[in-house]
Amino acid sequence: MTTDQNYVTATYLVHGHFDFYKKAQEIAIGLTVGSWTDLPNAKKEQMIPHLGKVIEVKVLNHNSDEIPQALLMIGYPLVNMNPDIPSILTTVFGKLSMDGQIKLIDLHIPDSLLSQFPGPRFGIDGIRRLLGVHDRPLLMSIFKQCIGLPINELEKEYQNQIDGQVDLIKDDEIFFRDDYAPVLKRIATFEKQNQHHKETTGKKVLYAVNLTGPVTQLLEKAKHLSDAGASCLLLNVAPYGFDILHRIAADPDVNIPIMAHPAFTGSFYPSPYYGLSAPLLLGKLMRLSGADIVLFPSPYGSVAMPKDEALNLAKQLKYPNKIHRPAFPTPSAGIHPGLVPTLYRDFGDHFIVNAGGGIHGHPQGTSAGGKAFTDAIQAVVSGRTLAEAAEDSAELRSAINKWGAL
Amino acid sequence: MTTDQNYVTATYLVHGHFDFYKKAQEIAIGLTVGSWTDLPNAKKEQMIPHLGKVIEVKVLNHNSDEIPQALLMIGYPLVNMNPDIPSILTTVFGKLSMDGQIKLIDLHIPDSLLSQFPGPRFGIDGIRRLLGVHDRPLLMSIFKQCIGLPINELEKEYQNQIDGQVDLIKDDEIFFRDDYAPVLKRIATFEKQNQHHKETTGKKVLYAVNLTGPVTQLLEKAKHLSDAGASCLLLNVAPYGFDILHRIAADPDVNIPIMAHPAFTGSFYPSPYYGLSAPLLLGKLMRLSGADIVLFPSPYGSVAMPKDEALNLAKQLKYPNKIHRPAFPTPSAGIHPGLVPTLYRDFGDHFIVNAGGGIHGHPQGTSAGGKAFTDAIQAVVSGRTLAEAAEDSAELRSAINKWGAL
Known part of the structure; x- marks a missing residue:
């Protein structure tokens, strides 16, 4: 070229x-x-x-x-x-x-x-440093539901997810009206749980809180949430516009990672005739604008991103580049523990396993769902097959019985 | 429904x-x-x-x-x-x-x-009141070129357009780097020309200046330009995100109309399978977010919006609605004087005739190009054919000879 x-x-x-x-x-x-x-x-x-x-x-x-x-x-x-x-x-x-x-x-x-764009402030290495996890793909879970739940119910849900040994937990991206569990209350509650978990088990967790409101107030709000002790921000980048991601990522007062949700991007990338390619939109533009973590449709679900596009997208997030840190690819939707070896083969050492139904839908519940994933992840990085790992893990056995293994 | x-x-x-x-x-x-x-x-x-x-x-x-x-x-x-x-x-x-x-x-x-969205502050009636024109479609011209031109050359171009009797003149939407003709300098220069034109001929003109910069500064910048005497703002809505249009339109300190450019919206609307429909995106969402004037591809150019979509879009901008004022439809691209009767038949009394090449490309130059359009517009509202009007207008004759008449 x-x-x-x-x-x-x-x-x-x-x-x-x-x-x-x-x-x-x-x-x-x-x-x-x-x-x-x-x-x-x-x-x-x-x-x-x-x-x-x-x-x-x-x-x-x-x-x-x-x-x-x-x-x-x-x-x-x-x-x-x-x-x-x-x-x-x-x-x-x-x-x-x-x-x-x-x-x-x-x-x-x-x-x-x-070089005039911020790029990720944390990136893959920075997120790993925050979590103290350097030797395996990370695990994230999504609240099964946020809208309409009071803080004490969300607190229980949060604890179940923590108990499943996940590394990151995110708000639902449609969580705008949080009347029963206001954002500052969530941060106080969940970050306290994170702190307690760290003190008792040594394990750190990041909570990605949904950043919402008028675009003219988002930067100030991001600073405010960061000051209030938030450990990570979730942003619906396309509905707000890429420039606000850029401005938040570039601000030294927002000293926490930013997780980019792909909401609304299906309006742009799927047509072969119109729009922007997914690797450009969700890969290159997200990274240079400053997303540390980028979610995108995995190539495995019932309706999914074509595999070559998803891999090219991840490559755009990660390839070495003199100017910007690599960002964490997070192939999402339809992920269950049986897919972990495939994810690992396709996305390599650095990606985030992101599960909603694949954790909460586990026959023994959310915590067991998390455990099934962590055991699957441990297996692939130690070169064991899932079948081998399942012999030692009732949770993983259960998950494979329910969803199978690719 | x-x-x-x-x-x-x-x-x-x-x-x-x-x-x-x-x-x-x-x-x-x-x-x-x-x-x-x-x-x-x-x-x-x-x-x-x-x-x-x-x-x-x-x-x-x-x-x-x-x-x-x-x-x-x-x-x-x-x-x-x-x-x-x-x-x-x-x-x-x-x-x-x-x-x-x-x-x-x-x-x-x-x-x-x-009712929690601002809608147009001026709308069709407000723009007509600002211009003092109530009895015909309006005429807008676009700078043939902005990038790279010094202020004195743009000043000449502006005067040629004013002399063509246009009602509105807009910056090129790609005019971001205005080093040779900074935005405040343009406002001072062109608004002075508008003032002079008004004093000598009684005719008012609005100049739509391109609003650019970090999204976090756009609202303040809009106020600043409004205070500096700007008569209209041009905004690339989709690249910045709809919410910033909402916030600018809702701010009482920005007391000038907003013209929405459709740049980048072709990434969303043309596919039959994906994205958003043009009437929703460029019609309904633009109006409720507060655009007073909305540009969109006319149904007549070589590559154009399908006619039913363009008409439905215009309907979304104009239909009576208890909450919000109607906004001005501005079908653009490929417009020449010979199309004015068709535009009038399709879009009715309230729309803006918007021309670039159809004005600047006139055989006798920009001012004659504007004159050809105003004569064509005068003809249709008085119920005359273009052929009749062309008998009294050398400029219109010239334009029809070059571009034909539909």
Whole structure:
């Protein structure tokens, strides 16, 4: 890939019956200086630093019967953009997003611009350090239900999850109206439980509390929750916009990790013809904007992200990069203990096993559900099969009996 | 449509080979209280106010060879949501957006919730009052180019547009890096030109200045630009998120209209299988969030929004509603004077004719381009044909010769 440090390079997948080379030229000019051929020469000289350029046009299915498709790579001068996601997205996919069958597949952002984004404050190493766990994938559980429950019921649920030896526990992402269990009350209650658990067992837990409210107040609220003792923030990034993630992650007063929920992102990534690719949206953009942990649909559920996309997404979160720390991939939905070997094979050492129904639905309940997972995780990192591990773990046996093992 | 004042009712278009009734049930439970059938009765009583309900399932192509499709209408209790777009979208289309081929077609929001959104501060009547124009569609022109031009060149361009008798002039939406013509300088310069134009001809003009920067500073910046004499704000709503539009529109210190640009929304609406419908996204959500003027792709360009969608979108912006003022539809892209009768037939009395190339590309230049449009608009509202009007207008004749007339 030919790139240039003075350009953001966007790669588009385009479907249509037209001249792809001409289309690429039109994009490069139309989305930067507006017009070119009819400009006087003096004007051209003045505009050259702002002019987009066609970097590559790759026709994908020449001579086939299908609708013609091509990858267009267009460079947009850095000098046209501010160092923020709204500016970049408006420039490379503002008007263009509405211009027929065109999908934004990737963005190459040069280091000079990338370094103006915060990236994860903690990242994989930082989260591991907070938890004191360095030798295995992490385990997270989700509240089975949050809405409508009083704090004392949530407290019991929280304790059951802690007893299952999970590393992280998150609010439900739809938990906005918390009248019966207000956010500060939850933080006080659950962080006290975390503290007690640490004192009695030595094991640390992070609680990801849902950050909600007007976007104009989210940064102050994040600081406030951080000051109040929250150990992690959950953010519905797409509904609020990526820029608020950027601003929270960049603020030194928010000294806790940020977990990005993929809510609403299915509006963008699944179509082959429109929108943004999942690895770009949930991988690259989440990481550079500062998510420490990123949830996305696993490739194993009944309705799932295609496996190559999910792996590419995780790669975007983790690949070594001079500028930003790696973020924790968290393939979610449909996860049960029998999938742990598959997850480990597919996602490697660094990912978070995230379970809701696969923990709470365990025949012996939530704590046993957590135990089944921790035993499965312990098995894979010690090179044992699940069948072997199940001989020593009634909880894992039970889980495999219920859900099977891939 | 059966609705209920205690629920937000979402209508989804779903494609797939499954039991649509079961699917609807799963959504109503899964996206609210999480589980139902296995709950003890006391718990059920506690949860009923928070439980979603299936309002209607309409199977669309029973017995056809195509992939089965259905409309599902699900009610979500108001008590589960905050009065903001991120909360509503996360609730009704958070996880669900990633759950196969499902598109959010419409939202019915009861008055009690709707009234907690600002809606347009000015709306159609307010914009007309600001301009003193009550008897015809308005005319807007777009700078041919902004990036890279010094203020004195933009000043000339602005004057050419004013001389064309346009009502509104907007920045290019990709105008982020304004080093050569900083935003306060533009406001000072162009508003002075507006003032002079008003004093000499009696005609008022609104200049929509692009609001850019960190989302955490946009509200303050909007106030600042308003204080500095700006007459209108341009906002790329989708890249920043709908909630910031809501917050700016709701703030009494921002006492100027807001023009919503549709940049990036092509990532959401064009697929028949995924995302949000254009009338919901660019119609209903824009209006309730507070856009006074909404741009969207016209149904006439080479790549365009389907006509029924564009008309339905405009209807969402304009239909009488006890809570919010109507907003100005602005069908854009590919507009030339020959299209004015068609626009008028399709969009009625209240819309904005928005032209870029159709003004600047006029054979006699920008001012003549504006004149051709104003003559065309005058013709349609006086019941004359374009051919008749062209007899008295060299500019309109020229435009029709170049672009034709529909």
